[in-house]
Amino acid sequence: MPTFNEADNIARLIGRLAETLAGIEWEAVVVDDQSPDGTAEVVRRIARTDRRVRILKRMGRRGLSSACLEGMLATAAPNIAVIDADFQHDEALLPDMLKALRSEGLDLVVGSRFIAGGGTGTWSAQRLKASRLASWVSHLLVDVDLKDPMSGYFMIRRDAMEPAIPHVSGVGFKILLDLVASSPRPLKFRELPYEFRERQAGESKLDLLTAWQFLMMLWDKRLGHMVPARFVSFSLVGAVGVLVHFVILSLLFRTFGAAFVLSQAAAAIGAMTGNFLLNNLLTYRDQRLHGRQMLRGWVTFTLACSVGAVANVGVAAALFRGDVGWFLSALAGVVVGAVWNYAVTAFYTWGRG
Ligand code: GDD
Numbered sequence: 399m400p401t402f403n404e405a406d407n408i409a410r411l412i413g414r415l416a417e418t419l420a421g422i423e424w425e426a427v428v429v430d431d432q433s434p435d436g437t438a439e440v441v442r443r444i445a446r447t448d449r450r451v452r453i454l455k456r457m458g459r460r461g462l463s464s465a466c467l468e469g470m471l472a473t474a475a476p477n478i479a480v481i482d483a484d485f486q487h488d489e490a491l492l493p494d495m496l497k498a499l500r501s502e503g504l505d506l507v508v509g510s511r512f513i514a515g516g517g518t519g520t521w522s523a524q525r526l527k528a529s530r531l532a533s534w535v536s537h538l539l540v541d542v543d544l545k546d547p548m549s550g551y552f553m554i555r556r557d558a559m560e561p562a563i564p565h566v567s568g569v570g571f572k573i574l575l576d577l578v579a580s581s582p583r584p585l586k587f588r589e590l591p592y593e594f595r596e597r598q599a600g601e602s603k604l605d606l607l608t609a610w611q612f613l614m615m616l617w618d619k620r621l622g623h624m625v626p627a628r629f630v631s632f633s634l635v636g637a638v639g640v641l642v643h644f645v646i647l648s649l650l651f652r653t654f655g656a657a658f659v660l661s662q663a664a665a666a667i668g669a670m671t672g673n674f675l676l677n678n679l680l681t682y683r684d685q686r687l688h689g690r691q692m693l694r695g696w697v698t699f700t701l702a703c704s705v706g707a708v709a710n711v712g713v714a715a716a717l718f719r720g721d722v723g724w725f726l727s728a729l730a731g732v733v734v735g736a737v738w739n740y741a742v743t744a745f746y747t748w749g750r751g
């Protein structure tokens with residue numbers, strides 16, 4: 399069970415599990431990413447008297463997919479289910495999932511909203527559309543025949559999961575799709591219908607920006623072996639930065655008549671700051687910096703990119719002197735600068751460097 403701020407749901411859900419799974423041997427692993435509402439403490443209190451319950455608390459990291467993965471890897475159980483902690487997934491389906499897994503020789507059972515008997519309850523037309531769009535995109539890019547590839551509710555055999563683990567992306571929030579697409583052999587699966595319920599206490603953690611993470615995960619699955627999705631995201635943000643640069647420059651220099659060098663410097667700082675914020679929001683959403691970390695992040699990012707700019711110009715100048723055409727020289731400079739910026743900021747700005 400992945401949790402972020404589910405203190406008001408988790409105890410009741412564990413209670414419900416105990417009822418639903420009566421007669422079955424089970425353990426619950428709650429993976430919490432430092433929820434400020436004290437979810438981990440609630441689980442710890444239960445775990446002190448119930449050994450079937452465990453808490454895995456992760457520090458300085460966020461992300462639904464990676465939380466699910468780490469939880470799945472933390473148990474020795476032969477069959478592993480992933481279920482949200484907000485009651486949206488119907489826990490009463492778990493025994494049926496297990497029965498199907500065992501009796502039909504399946505690798506995977508998926509809780510599905512989009513087959514007969516399933517449903518999305520009170521979803522708005524807009525959310526339905528978004529879900530459909532995401533399913534459609536994933537069908538385009540990843541070869542899986544699931545009616546509900548966006549589902550986050552499933553049960554998988556450990557021996558079917560393990561071979562996929564080295565290939566998963568772990569970025570974003572679509573762990574099922576990631577696992578299925580990463581499996582070296584096609585998984586034998588079945589979908590079981592359930593009605594997606596209203597969230598109980600608290601609020602959803604997934605917003606529009608997680609769509610970016612979804613695309614990154616799909617890129618990783620399709621093309622990640624050539625260019626990592628994070629680098630693509632970083633480069634796209636960089637391209638936006640060029641636009642930002644020119645907007646600031648033309649405002650200061652053309653509209654307000656400031657000196658060129660001053661305008662150019664301000665534009666560069668503005669663009670770097672914009673890039674830092676965007677990368678923090680999109681590229682490194684799972685390692686996002688907050689509060690006071692932001693200042694250190696901004697300083698390291700700006701320093702790294704300044705050095706990157708010098709390297710960029712140096713490489714381009716050297717090639718140009720060596721009679722490589724202006725375009726290729728410039729391109730090589732840009733690539734070297736981008737790779738430098740990416741590698742250094744991955745380590746110093748968003749890593750634990
Ligand atoms: N550890 C951890 N870290 N848990 C998280 C994080 C995180 O960064 N973000 C969300 N969670 C937990 C929540 O606490 C909840 O238990 C579960 O993951 C799902 O998060 P919600 O915020 O409730 O997401 P949702 O309701 O919008 O999305 C759900 O519906 C999708 C189907 O439309 C998720 O279940 C998706 O997996 C599912 O595909």
Ligand code: MN
Nearest residue numbers: 482484486597
């Ligand atoms: Mn939810």
